[in-house]
Amino acid sequence: MSAGGDGPVTVLARGEGLAAWRQIADGLTAEIEAGRLAAGVQLPTEAALAARFGVNRHTVRRALAVLAERGLVRATQGRGTFVETPRLAYPIGRRTRFSEIVSRAGREAWGDLIAADSVPADPATAEALGIAPGDPVLELQTIHRADDTPLSTARTCLPLPRFAGLDQAYAALGSLTRAYAEFGITDYTRRSTRITARPASADEAARLDLAQGRVLIVLTSVNVDAAGVPIQATRSLFAADRVELVVEG
Template sequence: MAASGDGSVTGGTVPLARGEGLAAWRQIADGLSADIEAGRIAAGAQLPTEAALAARFGVNRHTVRRALAVLAGRGMVRATQGRGTFVEAPPLAYPIGRRTRFSEIVSRAGREAWGDLVAAAAVPADPGTAEALGLAPGAPVLELLTIHRADGTPLSTARTCLPLPRFSGFERAYAARGSLTRAYAEYGVGDYTRLSTRIGARAAAADEAARLEIAPGRVLIVLASVNVDGAGTRIQATRSLFAADRVELVVEG
């Protein structure tokens, strides 16, 4: 296989070995894996449809689907509903320091950054959120559920809480700007810094996996962070879930 000029994958492939004890789906997965690792299929390239691959290898679509599931489990491809299956890009170096900005980090890597607002609601602060923001338990906060993308690929999904009434209507600014930093500017917050970051890991639940376009059970990096404004006031408590094989955290001194 080879990548065409538009990023899709074209061309023939090596016929499957029959009657040698190696399952067809395994041969397909190993062959595609070898092509990806050797660069014959480029990062970001779109694989042919299941039907096209089935015809090429002389197998049924179920066999192809199983092979692609194996590659997705290895973090080599990403299936996007309604768009197709794409080769994953190399992990993005993601610095964690006093000024951690998703948009800046992604842009410096030469990729396009954007944040999608999934949901927003005013809710009473749970004890953990209240402590992080220096509020009384039950104080009103604005809760945002977001997805953060690089060139359309979801890198992370997050639950962010902001104190009310200071940030009333912030969800509209975020939805329009696709960035916390740009939305903060509309509220007079010209700069903000990281007060604390806690890093953990766990498996992805089904709803989290769906937002990140990964298989349930894949490893997530969990970042719990608190940001303060220029006056040192706590303005943001976020719990971010990163697809572990899409980023490489770099902790700065």
């Protein structure tokens, strides 16, 4: 079964009890697993696939939804549907750096700032940062990408007034490590990481180009500066289909 949009029509089996959308999904799955549809490749449009398989676009859309549920493709609004890349090995240790990890894998790392605000610290954030509940913190909402693929979305809180304006540095530099350097912090370490998992909500799935309900790895972490002072409390949500956590001793 060929997946391209410019070749001859692929004839589906009719009247044999297997729905057309299932045949399309299984055929595309086989091509992905065999490497004939390589990681990162954009699939033909729904219209092209509908012509290829002799079905309507609704049938193609259902087949692509199945592939997304299997974690084999991701649909990016306005750009199309792409074959997922292999899982990225993501070490968790004393010096966990998103940009360094992604760059070592030969991919381009970047963080997008979605929103930033000064908010009162909730009890959990206050405890993590060693401040009083209600003290002001800078809250960042971010998405982190490897090439064009979103790997995680995060909520990060930093104590104020120490990091007033860091959101602007992050927006310009696309990296917390580079933004910290603008504030005189040349190194920092991970004090703690807690790992859980849960299904993605609709909003989280949209941010990460995931099918709703796909599994997220939840990392709750605290970083400290060279003097051991907490500087960052973060809850990161990783697409479980795209990363493999490696816990370092």
